[in-house]
Amino acid sequence: MTQFTPPIFSKIIGTGSFLPNSAVSNDELAARLAQNNIETSDEWIRERTGIAQRHLASPEQNASDLAAHAARAALDMAGVSAEALDLIIVATSTPDMTFPSTACFLQAKIGADNAAAFDVMAVCSGFVYALATADAMVKAGQARTALVVGAEVFSRLLDWSDRKTCVLFGDGAGAVVLQASTEPGVLANRLHAKGSLSHILYAKGASQPEHAWDDPFLKMDGQAVFKQAVTALGDVAQEVLDDAGMTAEQIDWLIPHQANVRILQSTAKRLGVSMDKVITTVHLHGNTSAASVPLALDAAVRDGRIKKGQVILLQGVGGGFTWGANLVRF
Known part of the structure; x- marks a missing residue:
């Protein structure tokens, strides 16, 4: 990797997103589940989650395919060619293969031959982790222009007989282009983990075939996840604000992980931020794990809500x- 003169800042200069195929409404999903004697309804799903629909990838679509669409959109907005990229980081829990990385597949698909490429796996916190990593590498002079993508085909991990989880998730990808800048861009990052809570949200993988084939699907203790999420998001928001010497009143937009509208509402209330300042897209695509934050970010950039110079707080929380x-x- 080429060594660059470290800049003062890194800055987002383009965003992009992609949702596969047509949306599957709650009514359509309920009809599908009814064929397997699983009872649910649009009212039941909306009341508990705020989700109205989700997008499901077709069998031939992998995370890198979704990522490529989002990446091209972000590069186009940024006015940057793929050849100009020095770094690609893909946040995913549903990689194309165990290895090579999904980032390497993405590099080949968009023709970014000059970029180092690797994956980050922090589940629904993945994009936040990846953005913090790219920011550090730009500021350290390890990259000048970076592509950060969250891409998931989470529908592949779902047990379609488990109503508590299968209604929650969808597939998608979101991306940003991050570039060295003399203007303030990424102001602060904070990352945390608590491995002792791994049992409240997990999916056994292909590296454990003796277990995976018996029970490969996502498992979640919803109440425990909700409790931890609200506390964690409130605490980490205050941490980055303190690091930047700012207050919650100075936030123009809050973009929490799009998991459940109740988590978004509780997080905003804890921070004292009006829901008018919370970007909410979970109703359109469900929980897309590492893709959810950049999907919401791109939606708000493209519809004109987010404007140049505004301060945005991005948050992730997950397995x-x-x-x-x-x-x-x-």
Whole structure:
């Protein structure tokens, strides 16, 4: 990797996103589940989660395919060619293969031959972790222009007979282009993990075939996850604000992990932030794990809500148990 003169800041200069295929509404999902004698309804799902629909990848679509669409959109907005990238980080818990990394597949698909490429796996906190990593590498002079992507085909991990989990998740990808800058961009990052809570949200993988084939699907203690998420998101938000010498009143937009509208509401209340300042897209795509934060970010950039110079608080929380935040001036 080429060594660059370390800049003062790194800055987001482009965003992109992609949702596969047509949306599957709650009513459509309920009809599918009814064929297996699983009872649910649009009312039941909306009341508990705020989700109205989700997108499901087709069998031939992998995480890198979704990532490529989001990456091209972000590069186009940034006015940057793939050849100009020095670094690609993909946050995913649903990689194309055990190895090579999904980032390497993405590099080949977009023609970013000059970029180092690797994956980050922190489940629903993955994008926040990846953005913090890319920011550190840009500031250290290890990269000048970086592509950070959250991409998931989480539907592959779902037990379609478990109503408590299968209604929650969807597939998608979101991306940002991060570039060295003399202007303030990423203002602060904080990352955390608590491995002793790994049992409240997990999925056994292919590296444990003696277990995976018996029970390969996502398992979640919903109440425990909710409790931990609200506490963790509130705490980490205050940490990055303190690091930047700012207060919650100075946030223009809050983008928490899009898991459940109740978590978004509770997080905003704990921070004293109006829901008018919370970017909410969970109703459109469900919980897309590492893709959820950049999906919401791109939606708000493209519809004009997020404007140049505004301060945005990004937050992730997920299996591990992991959580973190990025404070960004757009």
